[in-house]
Amino acid sequence: MNQIIAKAETWMQEVFRSEKTGHDFEHLKRVVETATKIQSTEGGDLFFIQLAALFHDYSDEKLTKDVSRARGELKSWMENENLEKNFVRRILRAIDAVSYRNGENKIQAQSIEEKIIQDADRLDAMGAIGIIRAFTYGASKNRQPLDYLKTNPNSTLQHFDDKLLRLKELMQTETGKRLAEERHAFMLLFIEELKKEQAIKS
Structure with missing residues (x-):
């Protein structure tokens, strides 16, 4: 199993080598590491978790023009590693379930x-990592970074209200909820400091 994970890492590192949107190989590695940490207290199939975490962005509609083709490539790769069909199917479903999709992902x-x-x-x-990303x-999408008056629904700062500050309440595991508390608090401090530096009233 470790050999398959190592091969998957090598493949994903090559695929995401030039990725510039914050969904790079370093992101994949952090997700694997965090998932491994959560699994140590929550349980679950570690091999499954690590492999799905490595693959979770490969067929993301934000990163590929052909989602079906990307899913097919993942399926073929896993089948070539002689993974069971049901296991492959479960991996693909897990990848679909990860996506936020504006809070409207029908696959829970x-x-x-x-x-x-x-x-x-x-x-x-x-x-901190989330803010950088x-x-x-x-x-990468030429979005205006700051929009304090909230007249630009596509600014990066607006993205905090639209998604990032909502994530704490969407955590599924007890360990995830605990880890989210500190990160959520840091984002609030960041926004508070940003407003102070720009002399913007809360």
Whole structure:
């Protein structure tokens, strides 16, 4: 199993080598590490969790123009590693369940493995790392970074209200909820300091 994880890491590192939106290989590694940490207290199939965490952005509609093709490539890769069909199907479902999709993802995380992967991915969108990733993604899409009057619904700062500050309440596991508290608090401090520096009233 460790050999398969190592091969998957090598493949994802190559695929995401030039990624500039904050969904790079370092993000994948952090999600794997956080998911592994959560699994140590919440349980679940560690191999499944680590593999799905590594693959979770490969077929993301934000990052690929052909989601079906990307899913097919993942499926073929896993089948070539002689993974059972049901296991492959579960991995693909877990990947679908991870996505936030503006809070309207119809595929809900159900198994403990899916919940752990989703929590780990969302935790990486919070805290100091989450702030860096938010502005990195915004810049890649030519979004205005700051919009204190909230007249621009596409600004990166507005993204905090639209998504990032909502994530704490969406955590699925007890460990995820605990980890989210500190990261959520840091984002609030960041916004408070940002407003102070710009002399903007709360």
